[in-house]
Amino acid sequence: MSVVVYAPASIGNVSVGFDVLGAAVSPIDGTLLGDRVLAAEGEQSFSLNCVGAFVDKLPKQAEENIVYRCWQVFARELDKKGVALKPVALTLEKNMPIGSGLGSSACSIVAALDALNRFHYQPLDETELLALMGEMEAEISGSLHYDNVAPCYLGGLQFMVEELGIISQSVPCFDDWYWVMAYPGIKVPTAEARAILPSQYRRQDVIAHGRYLGGFIHACHSEQPALAAKMIKDVVAEPYRERLLPGFGNARQYALEAGALASGISGSGPTMFTVCDDLEVAKRIARWLQDHYVQNEEGFVHVCRLDGQGSKVTGSEL
Numbered sequence: 326m327s328v329v330v331y332a333p334a335s336i337g338n339v340s341v342g343f344d345v346l347g348a349a350v351s352p353i354d355g356t357l358l359g360d361r362v363l364a365a366e367g368e369q370s371f372s373l374n375c376v377g378a379f380v381d382k383l384p385k386q387a388e389e390n391i392v393y394r395c396w397q398v399f400a401r402e403l404d405k406k407g408v409a410l411k412p413v414a415l416t417l418e419k420n421m422p423i424g425s426g427l428g429s430s431a432c433s434i435v436a437a438l439d440a441l442n443r444f445h446y447q448p449l450d451e452t453e454l455l456a457l458m459g460e461m462e463a464e465i466s467g468s469l470h471y472d473n474v475a476p477c478y479l480g481g482l483q484f485m486v487e488e489l490g491i492i493s494q495s496v497p498c499f500d501d502w503y504w505v506m507a508y509p510g511i512k513v514p515t516a517e518a519r520a521i522l523p524s525q526y527r528r529q530d531v532i533a534h535g536r537y538l539g540g541f542i543h544a545c546h547s548e549q550p551a552l553a554a555k556m557i558k559d560v561v562a563e564p565y566r567e568r569l570l571p572g573f574g575n576a577r578q579y580a581l582e583a584g585a586l587a588s589g590i591s592g593s594g595p596t597m598f599t600v601c602d603d604l605e606v607a608k609r610i611a612r613w614l615q616d617h618y619v620q621n622e623e624g625f626v627h628v629c630r631l632d633g634q635g636s637k638v639t640g641s642e643l
């Protein structure tokens with residue numbers, strides 16, 4: 326038995342919901358913007374092989390790869406349930422740049438744990454698996470936040486409720502929105518981008534944050550796209566992180582003047598996202614960002630839609 330799982334890129338925060346809102350995205354041209362993991366019968370308890378465009382950016386030691394930690398915590402959970410662990414040979418196809426704001430580590434975590442679970446005929450339920458994914462993301466970034474792993478695993482726009490035994494629930498969004506994702510090709514480690522944030526906020530910022538997040542979720546549920554777009558504002562992270570993103574202010578200004586509904590930092594950056602409801606506008610902005618926001622040959626721009634599915638099986642071979 327072998328299985329390949331693909332896990333898509335995600336937009337942490339979506340500007341308006343720091344650590345509690347996230348969206349999975351996939352390019353409209355069919356490009357696989359995400360990692361894949363193959364789980365196959367192994368000759369020893371565990372082995373890991375890494376391939377893909379960004380394989381050189383991974384830690385050199387297999388034990389430092391988050392996929393190895395995923396296998397360890399998965400084994401721990403199976404042990405608790407008295408389920409036998411099968412010898413497994415994992416292959417990680419690392420397609421996602423690291424420190425990009427596209428949920429790169431989440432892609433590896435979700436693809437690895439989903440593949441391991443399927444390889445063992447699903448001994449863990451969705452919530453148990455998502456809790457493990459959060460545990461792995463916390464190890465990497467220094468604090469627990471589900472806003473990448475939840476949409477990456479479950480798809481669509483996800484809000485972290487974290488009550489009543491529920492980690493995340495889906496929020497209805499607007500099917501005609503395009504999400505232009507522009508990665509400039511430089512690295513911003515998530516842990517560093519979190520460390521520069523204030524530990525306390527002014528009352529006026531707390532009130533504004535509540536109004537924007539509440540207003541956004543309300544507008545999504547009441548099908549008011551114009552109001553929802555107006556509410557995509559970040560008073561928690563963007564004012565402090567913007568200085569880590571050369572050209573972000575200009576790019577956002579251009580996008581809004583060109584007809585975008587909203588723009589913001591994807592996750593902890595440096596990727597920026599831009600929301601449009603017109604494909605021609607989205608493509609024009611994508612071309613401009615390719616010329617003016619991308620800084621080197623590792624950068625890229627994709628016009629995306631929300632990925633309603635999240636992680637998925639793409640076959641039994643890479």
Ligand SMILES: Nc1ncnc2c1ncn2[C@@H]1O[C@H](COP(=O)(O)OP(=O)(O)O)[C@@H](O)[C@H]1O
Pocket residue numbers: 382383384389390391392422423424425426427428429430431433465466513514515516592
């Ligand atoms: N499979 C993996 N994918 C991505 N990062 C990994 C992986 N395994 C280990 N890492 C390490 O985890 C850290 C991820 O950095 P982070 O800034 O959180 O990336 P991102 O925001 O793109 O998820 C890096 O230090 C990287 O070397």
Ligand SMILES: N[C@@H](CCOP(=O)(O)O)C(=O)O
Pocket residue numbers: 337338343344345424425426427428429470472473515518519562591592593594
């Ligand atoms: N809520 C987190 C999201 C980090 O996303 P990443 O893609 O940069 O890992 C944060 O803003 O710190």
